[in-house]
Amino acid sequence: MTDLINAYSVSGASALIAYLLLRSTRVPDELKHIPSIPFWPTVYKLATGMTMLEIMEEWIPYFEKYGTVTNFLMGKWKIATGDPELLKKITFDHENFDKLTPNEVVPGNLTDKLFGTNILFSNHKVWKKHRRVVNGAFKKGWNLNVFSECVEELFEKLGDSTVKNADIDELMQRVTVEALGREIMGIKFDGISSPSQNEFVQNFNFVMRSALSPVYFIFPSIDRPWNPLRFEAYEKLKQVNIFFDKLISDRKEMMKQDENYKSKDILSLMIESNMKDLNGLTEEDVRYNTLIFFLAGQDTTSFTLSAVLYLLAEHPEIQEKVRQEVIKVLGENEYVDGKIQVPTNEQLNQLEYLYAVIQETMRLYPAVTILTNWVSKNNYNYNGMNLPAGTVIDLYVYAINRNEKYFKNPNTFDPSRFLEGGIDTNKLDSNWFSFGAGNRMCLGQSFTLTQQKIVLSSILRRYRVKHSNVENIGKPLKTRPPFLLRSDNLKLDLERI
Numbered sequence: 001m002t003d004l005i006n007a008y009s010v011s012g013a014s015a016l017i018a019y020l021l022l023r024s025t026r027v028p029d030e031l032k033h034i035p036s037i038p039f040w041p042t043v044y045k046l047a048t049g050m051t052m053l054e055i056m057e058e059w060i061p062y063f064e065k066y067g068t069v070t071n072f073l074m075g076k077w078k079i080a081t082g083d084p085e086l087l088k089k090i091t092f093d094h095e096n097f098d099k100l101t102p103n104e105v106v107p108g109n110l111t112d113k114l115f116g117t118n119i120l121f122s123n124h125k126v127w128k129k130h131r132r133v134v135n136g137a138f139k140k141g142w143n144l145n146v147f148s149e150c151v152e153e154l155f156e157k158l159g160d161s162t163v164k165n166a167d168i169d170e171l172m173q174r175v176t177v178e179a180l181g182r183e184i185m186g187i188k189f190d191g192i193s194s195p196s197q198n199e200f201v202q203n204f205n206f207v208m209r210s211a212l213s214p215v216y217f218i219f220p221s222i223d224r225p226w227n228p229l230r231f232e233a234y235e236k237l238k239q240v241n242i243f244f245d246k247l248i249s250d251r252k253e254m255m256k257q258d259e260n261y262k263s264k265d266i267l268s269l270m271i272e273s274n275m276k277d278l279n280g281l282t283e284e285d286v287r288y289n290t291l292i293f294f295l296a297g298q299d300t301t302s303f304t305l306s307a308v309l310y311l312l313a314e315h316p317e318i319q320e321k322v323r324q325e326v327i328k329v330l331g332e333n334e335y336v337d338g339k340i341q342v343p344t345n346e347q348l349n350q351l352e353y354l355y356a357v358i359q360e361t362m363r364l365y366p367a368v369t370i371l372t373n374w375v376s377k378n379n380y381n382y383n384g385m386n387l388p389a390g391t392v393i394d395l396y397v398y399a400i401n402r403n404e405k406y407f408k409n410p411n412t413f414d415p416s417r418f419l420e421g422g423i424d425t426n427k428l429d430s431n432w433f434s435f436g437a438g439n440r441m442c443l444g445q446s447f448t449l450t451q452q453k454i455v456l457s458s459i460l461r462r463y464r465v466k467h468s469n470v471e472n473i474g475k476p477l478k479t480r481p482p483f484l485l486r487s488d489n490l491k492l493d494l495e496r497i
Contacts, residue, residue: 082399
């Protein structure tokens with residue numbers, strides 16, 4: 001009987017998908033004046049496992065020709081822009097544009113239930129409340145010892161000799177997750193040396209992979225607990241929430257019992273605000289915000305670290321130039337008196353060429369390729385193009401980064417473009433949006449940049465990074481399908497210096 005019910009459920013879900021596919025092929029009348037990216041080729045590419053980078057490469061000619069087009073994604077036809085001036089107007093003009101929340105996109109789907117209302121997905125008074133609390137927590141500065149301790153644990157795992165075919169994806173994710181656990185959540189996962197990932201991390205990653213599954217990303221309306229194909233994902237989500245609710249409850253009780261509790265992790269600071277301000281964040285708000293920080297910090301930082309190491313293996317002359325800068329600023333040895341060196345903020349700020357390498361890597365391989373789900377509050381005219389009120393708009397950072405109009409030789413890895421006399425990413429006329437734009441700029445950019453500088457400077461003093469497979473030399477970085485960028489099975493040799 002159960003098998004029969006499951007068969008009918010799967011058949012029903014398949015029929016609904018087919019209906020949605022047919023209905024979705026038509027561009028809405030109010031958007032027909034804007035050129036569109038064809039619907040069916042996109043569906044085919046996603047269904048056959050093409051990565052987001054591969055799909056984007058095929059979309060770039062549309063952005064180069066038109067600047068702004070329409071595209072079907074996340075259940076609806078949207079405006080898709082690769083025009084940096086329109087991107088700035090949308091992110092800075094709060095009278096005419098807002099950010100949609102997951103609840104407004106598809107209430108009750110996996111993403112909505114995981115992240116709810118948080119600083120990334122909220123507007124107006126609610127956003128200001130989240131921003132006030134979260135901003136205060138993020139202004140505390142970062143414990144540089146934590147990042148260095150994670151590097152030390154990584155080196156203990158790798159040993160004191162050359163490492164062949166090092167699994168860079170796995171190593172960088174574990175280092176990043178451990179730092180996030182300690183700095184954001186105030187806990188140790190002990191995931192760097194452990195043979196398997198922490199159960200919470202495994203459950204969280206499973207939920208995220210499920211949320212970004214192509215069919216549900218295109219048609220989020222069928223991403224529901226009643227869908228038998230989603231039972232496991234919603235059960236894992238339940239376990240994630242149970243873990244977090246207990247963590248928050250235990251931390252709150254600890255803080256009540258110990259008036260001298262001094263932990264400065266982000267979670268504790270948000271809970272402290274919650275306890276002092278009855279109109280502040282609820283415990284649910286604290287959970288949602290911590291989870292969005294965990295997602296953003298894990299994927300953006302670990303992917304960028306992997307991409308930097310890949311590009312430095314590809315360009316040994318640039319790698320050596322970075323290494324010499326690191327040695328000049330920090331010295332030759334990553335250990336001082338038997339302990340891992342903890343650089344100062346002043347020293348990290350002197351690593352200008354390393355920072356340029358990170359910026360150029362994030363231009364070529366932005367971890368977040370699209371800033372999604374902005375919406376026009378009013379009818380808006382941009383250079384003769386009408387954006388009707390209620391139009392959903394996605395901002396294609398990757399398309400801007402790879403456009404000759406905005407970056408000379410856009411497919412060339414050239415960190416010098418970000419040095420003095422190059423691009424000033426703090427100016428309004430900058431076209432570099434890897435951390436977003438406007439007051440929605442990524443709050444965690446200081447976290448990820450600090451960690452990247454410490455991890456990379458330590459690795460480059462200890463190892464020369466080389467391709468494990470010579471066949472990969474000259475090829476673009478391989479990423480996993482479909483949406484958030486993660487390198488795929490990246491293996492590099494770490495040659496002990």
